[in-house]
Amino acid sequence: MATTATTATARKALSVDSQALNRMRTLPVEGGEATNNVVSLEAYLRESLPVELGALAKEVVEQMIGEDRLTGVEVMYHLPEESVQAELPRRQFEQVVEQLVAASAQSMRLVTGKPHVMRVIVEAADDFGDYGPRLRLQDTGAALLSETLDAVAERVEKLGAKLTVKSRPSGGNIFVVELPPEELASW
Structure with a gap:
């Protein structure tokens, strides 16, 4: 069971680096699904x-x-x-x-x-x-x-x-x- 502390720590760890995200978008097609997941996570964190x-x-x-x-x-x-x-x-x-x-x-x-x-x-x-x-x-x-x-x-x-x-x-x-x-x- 996740505690408040581990949830907050995980949330911090999931912060998205915009430059890294842009580099991932230029990867070959096989990286596409992972990129979409990161984009979804980025949108969720900003929602x-x-x-x-x-x-x-x-x-x-x-x-x-x-x-x-x-x-x-x-x-x-x-x-x-x-x-x-x-x-x-x-x-x-x-x-x-x-x-x-x-x-x-x-x-x-x-x-x-x-x-x-x-x-x-x-x-x-x-x-x-x-x-x-x-x-x-x-x-x-x-x-x-x-x-x-x-x-x-x-x-x-x-x-x-x-x-x-x-x-x-x-x-x-x-x-x-x-x-x-x-x-x-x-x-």
Whole structure:
């Protein structure tokens, strides 16, 4: 029976290298069936599917904890009781969460003498459609380098979402990934 950890690890391992895929497409006909399978896998990984944001964010963070990538970081979850659903490419959103959490953990390692606390917060879209569901990550770390933020922002934009980053004067960062609102829910 597959566990969440092995499923997530397998999903990471199945990421498709576009250049390798293009090389496979030029192989002789006997490689055609394998190429079609890879193309199907690539399409599946990019397909938008209903995703429960809180569960997915927690799954990614727990995977990173299991891999000892968040050693010394206290993680606190603030997830709503009701499910917060969004339709998006699951793998791409996992990569955004993983990249933000890794950057946050790295920024906290630069700060000594303070507890290293990361808060993972999921917020539902508002009822009027003014904003979509949000993933908020708060940490007690140093400000991030612009190169790191640019890489994360690029992934977020591919999802059609918006990234907001604030560095607090007292120390720490607030990252907000706001997904687009589905539609006006109450009108």
